[in-house]
Structures are given as structure tokens and as C-alpha cells.
Amino acid sequence: MSETVHGRSASADTPPPLSSPTVFKRPFDQAATEAEAALGLEDPVRAVHELRKAFKRLRALLRLVDGEHRAEAKALRAALGEVARRLAGARDTQARRDALVDLTAKSYLSASAHRAAARALAAGGAHEAVGLAPHRDDLTSLVAACRDAGPRFAASMDRTALLRALRDEYARGRRLVRHVDPTEPESLHELRKAVVAQRYQMELVSEAWPALGKVWVGELQRLREKLGKHQDLAVLAAELASLPAGRQGWRQPLADAIAARQHRLVLSALRLHRRLFAEKPRAFRQRIAAYLKPVSEKE
Template sequence: MSKHDSAGAAEAVDSLPAETPPVPERLMSGLRQAHAEASAALDLRDPVEAVHDLRKGFKRLRALLRLAALAPDRAVAHTARGLRRALAKTARQLAQARDTAAREDALDDLVAKAGLSGGARRAAARALGPAPGAGQGEGVGRHRAGLESQLTQFAEVLPRLGAAVDDKALVDALADEYARARRTGRAVDAEDEESLHELRKAVIAQRYQMELVSPLWPALGQVWVDELQRLRDKLGKHHDLAVLRALVEARPPRAGRPPLWRTELLDAIRARQAKLARSSLRLHARLFAEKPKAFRRRLSAYMSAVSERK
């Protein structure tokens, strides 16, 4: 991570007022958990595992920062948007260490679900894998100092972000994010990888956001989060296959007939992506059948019921 990125995060933090009201519990708890998850990843020795956990923590933070970005306080909203952009940029810089594992997972999925032969899978892995000795990336490596600085800055500002979103504002923000994910899914073209990728990002955010309120009705809330995770997994597999196909097509065969594994692999990718897209959109339609206003009323009722029992 560059000094410019750290400076950008620091500038966002400094834009908030020094005094804030008492911190509401729900968003603050989620922000602390996500920050702790990202911070713990820096201590992991395995570079791929470290990057995976760090990116996961960042995704959770970015999802919750989307809620803070809808806070009534404009300074808080502005800061949350700036921090979310900084996290997204840092996550992109750390993506390389995950590439090999994602490619292997995609090939395994094709063998299990699309009938790709073991021979084609092994040939593809050899042809598409990193050069001998290239490894799987340096993990956080040279980004460590910048990451530690960025996470320290976030720790300082997170209480002020959480303080700006009380239960009423949280319900409003969750309903707005639900409506966004609903619209995104309804506009998806099943054959358009980019629109499916945008839906995946909206579902990831919704999955982490709904964890904040799942304790209001644990039995129902956990089912909702689990189903969002299932949808996320389907869309994630679709995306990994899109990356795999792009990698294959970026390496055109040499003169003559293409190797048999290449044709078999591309056919399997197309078939598997089509099935994943169809099942993803069916699941999305069920999860997001409720209209946003009804969703907001339901969350408000859950929140009121819990508050009345205190």
C-alpha cells in the first residue's frame, strides 16, 4: 500500500468532529469485529491464508461502511465513503496471492459439477499455473507497514462512525442496501458476466450487513444470512470461472489444432456458468421477493419488539 493511500485514509479520519454522542451498539460491534478480523490476519504466517483473511475482513468493513455512508451526519457519511474506497484499493493490491487457489478451486468445481475429465484438469493446471519457483505471492509483504497504519487510523475513527447510526438510522440504511441488491439482481442479464459480478458485490455487502440484525430473531436471521452466503458462493464460483476462462483465452494455442484440454475446459466453463447463473437468479428472486418498504417495516417491528422487552 502506498503512502498516498495511507494519507487518504488519514485525511478521511481527520474530517470528522472530535466530539461524538454515545456509541450505538449494533454497527459499532460489527465494525469492531471486522477490524479485529483484518488485524489478526496480519499475524498469520501463511501468505495465502493471510491475504484471504485480510480481504475477508476488508469486505466486512466495506459492507458496514456502506451503512455508515448513509448516516444522517454528512461528515460521517463522507468519511465512510472515503475509507471504503481506500479499503477497496488496498484489497485489489493484495489479490495476487489468492489467484492460484481460486484457479484450483474453479478447476475442481468443473470436475465435480460439469464433467471435466481428470486428464483435462491436470493439463489445464500445468498450462495455466505460475512458472516454477514463482510461488503464490508474497502475502501482505511489502504492504504490511501501510496496512498496519491504515488499520490503526480506522480503529481511531470507528467509534465515531458507529455513533452516527442509531437503530432507526440502521434500519433505514439496511432497507436502502436491500433495495439496491434487489434492483441489481432484477436488472441482471444471465449471460452478462459484469452484471452478475455487480450482483455478487451487492450480495456480499448484504450478507455482512444482515449479520447486524440477525440476533433480533436468531432462527430466522441465521437462515437469511446462510441463504445469502449460498447465493454469494454461487456467484463467486461464476466469477472465478469467468477469470479462468479469460486466462485460457489470453493464451491462444500455438499453430495447429488447440490441445484437447482447452476445448473441453472452455465447454465445461460455459455449461457450468450457465447453470450457476440460472440457479443464482432463482435464489435471488426468492430472497428478495419482499418489497423494500415491507422489508423496512419488518425490521422496524423486530427492533421494536426487542427494545420493548429490555
Template sequence: MGYCIRRDEPVADGIRRIALEQIDKAVRSLAEPEEGRHKGVHEARKACKKLRALLRLARGALGAEAYRRENLFVRDAQRELSAVRDTAAIIESLDKLTAHFADQLDGQAFARLRATLVERCRAIEAEQMDKGDMPARVAKQLDGARERIAAWHLSGKGNGKTNGKGMAMLRPGLHRVYRDGRQLFRALDAGSDAHAWHDWRKQVKYFWYHTRILCPLWPGPLDALSDELERVSDLVGHDHDLVVLRDIAASSDLDATTAEALAALVERRCRELRHEAMPIGLRLYADRPSDVVDRFGVYWKAWHGSVLAPAPAGTAKRVAGVAPSRPAAA
């Protein structure tokens, strides 16, 4: 069923299943043949991000020590996979920038910068891929964690499935991620720097993954919420990549005029992206964290049909000595 919980399994089992599925996906992706290695590394990196989001959702049930150990383990694996993808993302951001301002730019604008970035990307890819056979090494590390993950002890009131008890295991993690994202968003303003926006985006992305895990609780509305979280994550992610692009260009051997022109376009585009992201963030973080988590608890109960269980058939009850009503005679 993929990256989401199931109604027919205890939450603890679901957490372990999803974690193992992401480990398996990362290991398979890193085994791609040489011509597909770049895509394989990208897919493995995404699996690591999903795994870290799952850890944040389950942190209350895992406990502080286990959470810290596993998060650091996955973070280190993800970092080894990031260098190649990060450079490729900068090239993509330049292409998006030139496409966005195509009516104001010459077709060959920034062609020299793009060629430099492509060359840099290839050099980093070759270095990273050949460094101790990085994909195979990371795959071995991740695969070695399977036994440990399968033995995760998840505690708390929520090891059941019904009456909202299962949701209790996930409440602390969901509350923390939403709360942190809300606090970071409320601190943003027109003068906030790229780091502040990037920090907010991290929490947005974790909350996005959490809605995907919990989507079966109410597929339509939670799919829509997930789409908006993904949208704002993409907007702010593009903002971050553009800022990195600007900084790379400023430190390269581009002529001053070209570098200044690029910086001006980046500043303009970042303002547009942030202007588009702000009202979405305002809607996403309008509620108090406790209200959001309580709402997911209600979704959980409704999903399991435990809001108001029907009386068993044929068990009409007398209430206060009054016999069950009968149809009036015709």
C-alpha cells in the same frame, strides 16, 4: 459476541465495536508467520469485506463524507490483499469444474493448465508478499485507523435501543443495499453477461453480511435467510471465477482444442449455476425494499419487548369508571 449487534448496547456503540473487531482481526491475521501468510491474507481480506458491509449498513448514520472516506480506505486495503486470493480462487474453480464433470473427463484433463495456474499463483504471492512487506504495511495502515473509528460520530434518530429507534440508524443503509440488489436482479436474464451477474452478487453479499449483523433480532429465520444469501453468493461467485478461468486459458499457450473444450465446459457449468441461482434470487428479492426494512423494524421492536409493554404488577386500572373484575364467588 462477534459480527452482530447486541441488545444491551446503543447502536452507535455496536457499530464502532464491530468495526474495531474487524480491524483487530485483520491486523492479527496479517501478523501470521510466513508458513501461514496465505491464510492470514485471506482472513484479513474477509475482515475488510465485513467492514465495508458494515459501512454500507451504517452509511445513513455516518454521513456521506465519513462514509466515502472510510469506504475508500478499506477498499484500498482490500485491493492490496486481493491479488493472491484471486489467483488461488481460479485454481479452486478449475478443481471444482473437473470434479463436477469427472465422469466425462480424463483424470489428467487440464493438468497442464492447472500447473501453469499454480506457478502463476506462487509468482504473484511472492511478488505481493515481498512488495514493501505488504502484510505488515497493510496491517499498519489498518491499525492506524483505530483511533479514527473509535471517534466515529453516528447521528440520527436511532441512537437509542428500544421502541425501534435504534433501527432507524440502520434503515437507510439496509434499504439501499436491498433496493440495489433487487434492481440488479430484476435486470438479469438469459442474455446477461458475467459482469451483470457479478455486480448483483456484490449486493447479495452485502445483504448477507447485513443479515448476519442483525441476526440476533430473530435468530432462526434470519439464520435461514443468511444461509440462502450465502448459497446464492457462492453460486454466482463460482460463475465469475469460471469466466475468469476461461479468459485466462484463452490467452495462455494452451492448444486450441484444450482451450475450446474448457470454454465449452465453463459455458455449460455457468448455465447450471445461473439456473440454480435464479429461483433463490426470486424469493430473496420478492418484496419491496420498504416492506423488508419495515419488517426488520418490527423484529427490532419484538427483540426489545417493546411491541406491547405489560402493565406494572399491582396497578390494575379503572377503565371508563368500571372497577377491575374480580373472580366470581365459589
């Protein structure tokens, strides 16, 4: 598909020149718009899901802000994280359901054990999502603060600053894997947060070279989903452990299924991580710099 650039047709492989402020501002504005849209949703489960997704994107982009606005960006990032934690209860309910569905779909758990576990966990105190209503005023103010700060952050983002920030974030995601303990969900959760940030940050680059950038973002998303499924299973395991001891026939098969599925996910996720983070940070920066360099129509 072709698009028009300065009144002329250009292929998708020759996008319009991108300035560093534009590269940052457009996705930041889009993330704020997504958060505003989530605040207007009536379905409480969907509203929480969409808002948390928008907040993750905003937090990933805020990590790139440095210099005179670094403290302001860090404060906004912390505020977004705190609100997301307040909504974690609603997310955990959905995570438990998603984990049970995944175990059954992948043949780790029988349908009858799935049904029995779902009933027991629901009766054991798992609560339904109440949506955003209790936090709406705080959420609205926070999204407005992000919207207001976006232009200032973008204006301070020159090419050198953007490349340095992208390199540092890539290096963080590469470094964290050294401290991963496959048997410790918290270390994998920290790695997942870095991968989520990298996935949204690389969207800034994919616009400069869509044919390659979209594939890269897609693989980061695939890694994110593997680690996300592992985290959902960790939530399910914690809820299972919180139930009173009993002789339920489904309990041990569920525990075994969780352990087996998590083991498989970790092996697959770490293999994919090694591929996506194989470059040294300096080489990564050089590659990204080449992507962002405008391509002359005469070349």
C-alpha cells in the same frame, strides 16, 4: 441453549435489548479484529484470503454510515477497496485452482483434463501469492484508521438512520438484478458485491432474532458462493483465453465445461436472489424494524 440476561435466564429467542450503536459497533470491531489477525498470519494464501474477507465485512458496514460521517466512511471504503484490488493477483491464482476443482467435482471436467489444464496455466505465467508483505505498512495504518473511526460511526447511528441505511442497501441489491446480463461476468460481479454487502449487513439484524436471522444470512451466503464460483470461472476463462493458441486436447473441453457450469450457476443464483429479494424495500424496512424492536418479558 439459554443465556443470562440481567442475571436471569432467557431463551435464545429473547435476546437482550440492542441499541443501534451497539448493533453497529460490535460487528465493526469484530471485523477490525479479524483484519488485525490476518496481518499476523504467516501463510500468504490464507493471510490474503482472511484479510480480504475482513475488508469486505468492513466495507459492507461502512456503506451504512450516513450523515456527518458519510464522507469519512466513503473514503475508508474506497481505501479498503483499492488495497483489495492490489491483492487481487494472489486471489486470482487461488480462484483458478478453485474453479478447476469445482468443475471436476461436479463432473463437468475429467481429472486428466484438470491436470493438463493446471500444468498449462501454471506454465503460462500464473504467479504464486506473495502475501501481504509488500503492503503491510499501508494495511496496518488502514486497519488502525478503521478501528479509530468505529466508535464515532456507531455513536451517530440511531435507529432511524440504521433502518434507512439497511433499507437502501437492500433496495440496491434488489435493483441491480434488473441490469444483470447472464452472459456478462462484470454485471454478475456487481450483483455479487451487493449480495456480499447484504450478507454482512444482515448479521446486524440476526443478533436481534438469531433463530430466523441466521437462516437468512445462511441463504445470502449460499447466494454469494454461487456468484463467487461464477466469478472464479470467469477468471479461469480469462486465463485460458490468454494462453497461446494450440491443439491441446483439454482446451475445448475446459471451455465447454466453464460455459456449462456458469450457465447452471446463473440460473440457480437468480432463482435464489428472487426469493431473498422478493419484498419491496418498504416492507423489508418494516420487517427489520419489527426484528429490532425489544421484546418485553411480559408479552
